[in-house]
Amino acid sequence: MLEVEICQMKMRNPTLLAAGVLGSTSSSLNWAANNGAGGVVTKSFGLEPNKGYPNPTTVEVEGGIINAIGLSNPGVKTFQGELKKLEGNVPQVASIYGATPEEFSQIASQVDNLVDALELNVSCPHAMEGCGASIGQDPDLTTQIVKEVKKSVKSPVIVKLTPNVTDIVEIARAAESGGADALTLINSLGPGMRIDLETARPVLANRFGGMSGPAIKPIALRCVYQVHQEVPLPIMGVGGIRDYRDVVEFLYAGATCVQIGTAIMYRGLEIFREINNGLLKFMEDKGYLKVEEMVGLSHEL
Numbered sequence: 001m002l003e004v005e006i007c008q009m010k011m012r013n014p015t016l017l018a019a020g021v022l023g024s025t026s027s028s029l030n031w032a033a034n035n036g037a038g039g040v041v042t043k044s045f046g047l048e049p050n051k052g053y054p055n056p057t058t059v060e061v062e063g064g065i066i067n068a069i070g071l072s073n074p075g076v077k078t079f080q081g082e083l084k085k086l087e088g089n090v091p092q093v094a095s096i097y098g099a100t101p102e103e104f105s106q107i108a109s110q111v112d113n114l115v116d117a118l119e120l121n122v123s124c125p126h127a128m129e130g131c132g133a134s135i136g137q138d139p140d141l142t143t144q145i146v147k148e149v150k151k152s153v154k155s156p157v158i159v160k161l162t163p164n165v166t167d168i169v170e171i172a173r174a175a176e177s178g179g180a181d182a183l184t185l186i187n188s189l190g191p192g193m194r195i196d197l198e199t200a201r202p203v204l205a206n207r208f209g210g211m212s213g214p215a216i217k218p219i220a221l222r223c224v225y226q227v228h229q230e231v232p233l234p235i236m237g238v239g240g241i242r243d244y245r246d247v248v249e250f251l252y253a254g255a256t257c258v259q260i261g262t263a264i265m266y267r268g269l270e271i272f273r274e275i276n277n278g279l280l281k282f283m284e285d286k287g288y289l290k291v292e293e294m295v296g297l298s299h300e301l
C-alpha cells in the first residue's frame with residue numbers, strides 16, 4: 001500500500017532521508033535505509049572539498065533550528081567512493097551544488113552512473129558566495145543550470161527550490177523549462193539569526209543561517225500546493241515533517257513523496273518506521289489502497 005514511484009524510482013514507502021542529515025557517508029545513508037527510509041538523499045557536495053563555516057553552526061530556536069554549516073563537504077571525488085559503497089536497497093539521490101551551470105554539469109557527470117537521481121541544490125540560504133539561493137532566486141540561471149546538467153547525464157534531475165522568493169511558481173516553471181524531471185520543495189527558510197543575551201553577539205559564527213523544523217511546515221505546504229496547481233512535475237515535499245499527519249497534508253497538497261530532516265535530530269531514525277506505520281493505519285482507516293490516491297486531493301474538492 002505504501003509503494004510510490006517518482007522519476008522512475010520505485011520506493012517501498014513515500015519517505016526519504018533529506019539532504020544534509022546523516023548523508024555524508026555510505027554507512028549513514030545505509031543506516032537510514034535499513035531503518036525504514038524509502039529512499040536517501042546525500043548531503044550536498046561540490047566539485048572541491050569545502051570546510052564550510054566555523055563553529056558554532058547550529059542553534060535551536062522556538063519551532064526548529066537555524067544552521068549555517070556552509071555546505072561543508074569533502075568534494076565529489078571523495079563522495080564517489082562513498083556512493084560506490086551504498087547497498088542499493090532503496091533509491092539513492094545525490095545532492096549537488098555549484099556556482100555555475102558548467103560546475104553543476106561537471107559534478108553531475110562524475111556521479112551520474114552511481115545514483116538513481118540527482119538533486120540540484122540551488123536553494124541553500126547560507127551557502128558560500130555564488131551558490132545556493134542566490135542561484136535559485138534567478139529564474140534564468142535556474143533554467144540554464146538544469147539545461148546544462150540534463151545534457152550531461154542520463155539520471156533524472158530533481159531541482160530543490162528555495163521559499164525565499166517572491167513567486168515560487170515562477171522558479172518552478174524555470175526549472176521545468178530547463179528540463180527538470182521533478183522538484184523538491186522546500187529548502188530551509190531565511191536566513192535568520194539568534195543573539196546571545198550575555199555576549200550581545202550572534203550565536204552562529206556566520207551570524208545568519210537557514211531555519212528548518214516544524215515552524216516552516218505551513219510555508220512548505222503552501223509552496224507544494226501552489227506549484228502542484230501550476231506546474232506538471234512530481235514533487236518531493238520537505239519542511240517540518242514530524243509524523244504521518246504531516247505526510248498526509250503534503251500528499252493532499254500535491255507531493256508524491258516527502259523528505260525527513262530536522263525531526264531526525266529529535267527522534268532518531270526510528271521516525272521512518274513510526275511515520276510509515278502511522279500512514280499505513282491512516283490509509284486502512286480511510287479506505288485508501290494506494291498512496292497516489294491521496295496526492296493532490298486538496299485540489300479536487
